[in-house]
Amino acid sequence: MQQLINDVQKIREAVRYHAYRYFVLDDPEITDAEYDALYDQLLAIERDNPALITPDSPTQRVGGEPLNAFQSVDHRAPMLSLGKCSTIEEVEAWLRRCGSDLDRDVGDLMCELKFDGVAVNLLYENGVLVQAATRGDGTTGELITANVKTIQSVPLRLMGEGIPNWVEIRGEIYIKIADFESYNARAVEKGERLFVSPRNSAAGSLRQKDPAMTAMRPLSLFCYSVGGHSNDYEPQTHEETIEDLRRWGCRVNEYPTKCANATACADFIARVGEMRDSLPYEIDGVVIKVNDLATQRDLGFYIRQPRWAVAFKYPPVDARTQLKDVDYQVGRTGAITPVARLEPVQIDRVTVSNATLHNQDEIERLGLRKGSTVMLRRAGDVIPKIVANLETGDGPEIKAPECCPSCGTKLTRGEDETILRCPAQLACPAQLQNAVIYFCSRECLDIRGMGTKRVEQLLEAGLIKRNSDIFTLQQDVLVKLERLGEKSAQALLDAIESAKETTYPRFINSLGIRNIGEDTSTLLADRFPTLEDLINAGYDALNAIENIAGTIAQNVLDFFAIEANREEARRLVALGVRWPKRETPTSLELADQIWVLTGKTSRPRAEVKAMLVARGAKVSGSVSKNTTHVFAGENAGSKLAKAQELGVRILDETEFNALFS
DSSP states (O other), X not given: OHHHHHHHHHHHHHHHHHHIIIIISSOOSSOHHHHHHHHHHHXXXXXXXXXXXXXXXGGGSSOSOOOSSOOEEEOSSOOOOOEEEOSHHHHHHHHHHHHHHHTSXXXXXXXXXXXXXXXXXXXXXXXEEEEEEEOTTSSEEEBOHHHHTTOTTSOSBOOSSOOOSEEEEEEEEEEOHHHHHHHHHHHHHHXXXXXXXXXXXXXXXXXXXXXXXXXXXXXXXXXXXXXXXXXXXXXXXXHHHHHHHHHTTOOBOSOOEEESSHHHHHHHHHHHHHHGGGSSSOEEEEEEEESBHHHHHHHOBOSSSBTTEEEEXXXXXXXXXXEEEEEEEEOTTSBEEEXXXXXXXXXXXXXXXXXXXXXXXXXXXXXXXXXXXXXXXXOTTSOOEEEEEEEOOSOOBOOOOSBOTTTOOBOEEOTTOSOEEOTTGGGSHHHHHHHHHHHHSTTTTOOTTOOHHHHHHHHHTTSOSSGGGXXXXXXXXXXXXXXXXXXXXXXXXXXXXXXXXXXXXXHHHHTOOTTOOHHHHHHHHHHOOSHHHHHTOOHHHHHTSTTOOHHHHHHXXXXXXXXXXXXXXXXXXXXXXXXXXXXXXXXOTTTTOEEEEEXXXXXXXXXXXXXXXXXTOEEESSOOTTXXXXXXXXXXXXXXXXXXXXXXXXXXXXXXXXXXX
């Protein structure tokens, strides 16, 4: 038996090595037939001896049951988004800010290609891939380990020496242009659905519930940085981490270049811009990073962005096409939005047939008519926009509707508004559908399985007429719907039950109050600790909240002035929607103080906030002239700088602990 174990380990190492040569280095040493024979030999041994199968075996790339839903997982270090710029002058300004913050030069920079794909976080423990997740909101992503394991360029086990006990490897999953075009050509032959764009196709492929489906998609990976890691790994520069990734068997792009200053960065950006169209994959810019990792730590972070990196974005791509017609869509708050229907045109390998027009004033400003020749602009993944009317032609005028396209109600327009609105609210089918979709979204109650198609199905069947009806659904009724068996119905009901446990700000956001999003919902939750407090809030109390404008206060007042809205909010609570009780003061010793928390500390932020609120302090999300104290941990960013500028008292963790001891 020991001999068999030794043999299978040797074969497994050989398969890994030749897969690395082929999929990572693109430099195979053996033929495809020889590789297939080696792989089949390993497969046969494992099939006859299941006890010898290991999670990192090359045979385990495709396997496992299809997923019912994607779990949420926390990243060990945040995956931050990048600040953007579009001119060399902005790059120079960014560098000056960095130098000013440090009081010294930042040193060397690293320039890399900004791939147009999907960011992923790969967690390796003892060199073995144990978890893969999407970027998500930067702190929490979706678990996609089974799907990522099907990608041949993703190492299931790191190779070489100096591998940390655990390490997060960040990368970009993408589809090569040639693979994208070949896949679509085969899809045409088979009469299957076409990919829309390489980026969207990569994102959709990673969210397949069946890993075997992901395995059929031509996905590739570039690794570009290290996130969190154990203390036994101490790189000094970003350049060093790139070389370590390469040494560990990760697929690394060939273009990362060290630059001494902004002029060298500008030269790199210009060179990449010239060869951009000839690259075998899509990019939309260049990422510039401070190379020295200690300097990165000194610079720290803004709220959601590192201060030590910036993304240069290439100019958007334009195209000419013809405006065929304009449709009018109804949003969840009744806003009527014109959508241009275009003669299909290709922009960056994406076929565009629709574009936003914002409002009727935009149509009149551009002087558009049906049949006009227009200039279309698409910047990255943004919805295409008509930016110019090149030739008006003699087609008919485009007139705004007088009545709602969905329910027929006469449209209204506010005194200071450019947007037409349908006042029918949830009596309008389009507004109801969009309201329910938003209610179920991740920003609100996050009900898994309640996507657009499922909401449409439930509305058409008359099973829901308002958001709260979702919590009255029963299995015996759901199983009668098309494509919804007992298991699927129960999975949906389980997701609905789980969604009852939420947070107060998410609940407020889910109500669909006009112009109220996640941030404003949090401000309202802080000021009005119970639902009844919020329902009965007066205009003066609402308007007194910092960062809430008078129009927002009036929107809240108008929403709860409608009896049906008050009834719906209370019905949701009666049906079991709940949230943890928000902290209330147990003393008032800090009643006149306004605190802001920034940076990383040894205590969880929620614990620090609870300590302050329990003593009567208010905890704000931003520094202003009213702020009295700032608790600044490691990597404190712009909030700390603003506090210093305003002369606000700043406490580090030692001072904070001393104050509360």
